[in-house]
Amino acid sequence: YFPGRPVVTNLLKSLNSWLQNQTADHISYKEFKETVDDMPQVLYAALPEGVRWVGCQGSQPHFRGYPCGVWTLFHVLTVQASNTGGSDPKEVLKAMRNYVHHFFGCRYCAEHFENMAKEGLNEVNTLISAVLWLWSRHNRVNNRIAGKKHHSPLASKL
Numbered sequence: 001y002f003p004g005r006p007v008v009t010n011l012l013k014s015l016n017s018w019l020q021n022q023t024a025d026h027i028s029y030k031e032f033k034e035t036v037d038d039m040p041q042v043l044y045a046a047l048p049e050g051v052r053w054v055g056c057q058g059s060q061p062h063f064r065g066y067p068c069g070v071w072t073l074f075h076v077l078t079v080q081a082s083n084t085g086g087s088d089p090k091e092v093l094k095a096m097r098n099y100v101h102h103f104f105g106c107r108y109c110a111e112h113f114e115n116m117a118k119e120g121l122n123e124v125n126t127l128i129s130a131v132l133w134l135w136s137r138h139n140r141v142n143n144r145i146a147g148k149k150h151h152s153p154l155a156s157k158l
Contacts, residue, residue, distance in 0.1 A: 001080035001092065002073075011039050067109075071138055078134050082127035089130045093121065096134075116140065 002009060018035055019027075077092045086092075097117050104110045116137055124133050 001077045001084065001086070003076060003080060007044050010044050014039055067106075070104075074134060075131075075138070078127075078131045082131050086127060089124050089127050090121070093117075093124065093130055093134065113141075 002012065004012070015036065074092070074096045077096070081092050097114070100110050100113045100117075104113070120133060120136075124130050
């Protein structure tokens with residue numbers, strides 16, 4: 001469901017193939033990073049250099065950025081699944097939940113997200129309800145952090 005440019009999706013497909021062929025129970029960060037760094041050798045596969053936040057640019061460099069980009073990606077993925085007729089309404093939500101649980105750097109945020117995800121997820125039984133469930137949780141997070149010191153004043157104007 002990822003709507004990335006072909007060079008990025010090619011890299012992700014190559015990386016997924018590599019991951020599927022792994023037999024070890026654990027892959028070190030070093031090995032994973034080396035593999036990702038070597039992926040550009042695959043024809044038409046690359047990650048963009050640097051990060052330029054456009055829609056998720058905060059009022060200051062330390063606001064919004066990555067967390068906003070993750071939320072945006074999750075919204076895009078649920079809508080894409082809905083538009084393309086995915087078969088499992090919870091497919092994207094499960095992947096998203098696993099990503100946050102295992103890889104999101106802010107552990108407090110990941111724990112809060114997990115607690116929030118437990119609520120009402122069992123009621124998601126259609127692709128549209130997955131889209132709406134995610135929006136309701138995102139709105140809940142925005143309301144909870146509004147006005148806090150780590151929240152960009154610009155975010156409330158979007």
